[in-house]
Amino acid sequence: MTIGVLLGLFLAVPATADSGLPPAALANTQLRDPALEAKAQALMVTLRCLVCQGQSIADSDADMAGDMRALVRQRIAAGESPESIRHWLIERYGDYVTYDPPFSAVTAPLWLAPIALLAIGAWLARGSFKRRKRS
Structure with a gap:
């Protein structure tokens, strides 16, 4: 019951974000x-x-x-x-x-993460293709 109430309050927060003022x-x-x-x-x-x-x-x-x-x-x-x-x-x-x-120390992960993920994906794909050639 407590989790349901907390979840309801959490979901209601965006609805109360506007002030109602003109x-x-x-x-x-x-x-x-x-x-x-x-x-x-x-x-x-x-x-x-x-x-x-x-x-x-x-x-x-x-x-x-x-x-x-x-x-x-x-x-x-x-x-x-x-x-x-x-x-x-x-x-x-x-x-x-x-x-x-x-680009700064704070935003570096935002800029570098896509490059790192592409490099990891290419490395994994390369390993997968090498295993397929051997079998």
Whole structure:
């Protein structure tokens, strides 16, 4: 019974992630200047939603993604460059907020694991092919 209650609470957590407050002013409203909105959109598709994790802030319906969209639009409208906004968000939320984290000691496993797995797979396949030739 206790495991069922804990499992139910665990599964209910995503449902309570949104606050119920109205969205930020520019969360779902485009900027009036199409050029500025294009800059904002180009930046938003490169930023990961910290709640959804698999979606960009441009695609996510999470409250936090809406707040981040509003922040990006406000800063773009104020004249900040997309790169400085991106840098500020990375400083605030870490490299995880971007879809292309830089190579560092922390992100090295993310970059090196696929290469290592391919090398191990090739080595195992080579061994398998050698055994088949002998028999």
